[in-house]
Amino acid sequence: MKDMTERPLPTFDDVLQAHERIAPHIHRTPVLTSSYFNELTGAELFFKCENFQKAGAFKVRGASNAVFGLSEEMAAKGVATHSSGNHALSLSYAAGRRGIPCHVVMPRTAPEAKKAAVRGYGGIITECEPSTSSREEVFAKVHEETGADFVHPYNDPRVIAGQGTCSRELVEQVSDLDAVIAPIGGGGMISGCCLTLSNIAPDMEIYAAEPEQADDAYRSFKAGRIIADDAPVTIADGLKVPLKENTWHFVSNHVTDILTASEQEIIDAMKLTWQRMKIVMEPSCAVPLATILKNPDVFRGKRVGVVITGGNVDMDKLPWMAA
Known part of the structure; x- marks a missing residue:
């Protein structure tokens, strides 16, 4: 990855x-x-x-910059991330605006309001345990399966x-x-x-x-x-x-x-x-x-x-x- x-x-x-x-x-x-x-x-x-x-x-700013900066070839595979909520729904929003898939790994304990927003924008959720180690482990599998562009919530x-x-x-x-x-x-x-x-x-x-x-x-x-x-x-x-x-x-x-x-x-x-x-x-x-x-x-x-x-x-x- x-x-x-x-x-x-x-x-x-x-x-x-x-x-x-x-x-x-x-x-x-x-x-x-x-x-x-x-x-x-x-x-x-x-x-x-x-x-x-x-x-x-605010996270829609960074998410939109990443999504709309992708080449057509890269965008076709969609984007993927792990997030407790706001980056997940922001990336789903931006991906929806561009018409590309968005795969999101979220802690099972994330607020239901944020999960609902992700789904509302078309994001595909895979749940993980509420720890950084579980989040990154589950994400690695999702990323490998999809080949989507990894947009890190903040380190990108x-x-x-x-x-x-x-x-x-x-x-x-x-x-x-x-x-x-x-x-x-x-x-x-x-x-x-x-x-x-x-x-x-x-x-x-x-x-x-x-x-x-x-x-x-x-x-x-x-x-x-x-x-x-x-x-x-x-x-x-x-x-x-x-x-x-x-x-x-x-x-x-x-x-x-x-x-x-x-x-x-x-x-x-x-x-x-x-x-x-x-x-x-x-x-x-x-x-x-x-x-x-x-x-x-x-x-x-x-x-x-x-x-x-x-x-x-x-x-x-x-x-x-x-x-």
Whole structure:
């Protein structure tokens, strides 16, 4: 199986080309503000709302860049990936737009809302156990059987370049930002931020936000090497995967710091956003706000871009409704 790491790291030119390539297939998502959160944090927060993106998540950017960058010959075999949800449904969406097959390996514990969305876009699901090792083992079999192009959820340079278009839009929409913060799991979004901002706003601080119960990126950042957890348990289901070589390159070279939040802090921030901003966001997206609320001194007095990465929520299992 050809590994995406064999492709060269993406450049800012790749981001610009990606933005042009995917423009017909994505939304230029809005930036919202909240006087309540500004007063609460002492910062000016600008929420880049990728929960309003096509397929409900930022990942449609990277997925579309990969799918629409394929030659006709490669596209004919379709695409394949493994994902807990948002990349799976985003790749299914993009493949559907191009009219090619999409094979997805998903953990059996992935939210039903995300599985339903994958099937709705025409994706073909094979389930695996909820661990990185099971995911990769099952995927290897699916990939061998189909011969489809492997679009890694975050370690693929085409995906990183696509995700870099989000922070490019943010900088165009909001002037004079001091910092940007986004969730970190495998690191695709943060890598895209690093790639774009290091080229167009090199003095901007880049923060990553992570659950305490899945804090392998935090520990990697402090240790100076990748430390991978196999099956962490957290409400933030999109942030359970470990960093890989390409994303580690960007994180280790450009991220200012990685901050963590507890499960309750994440749930509280999610609920507060629903209440105050009247927008649907999933638990993974609440982690940045949770860390800002937890570390007000880091952000006080600053203009901060906050990436809300997705809004694909299982409405029957909202975290604050748990018994």
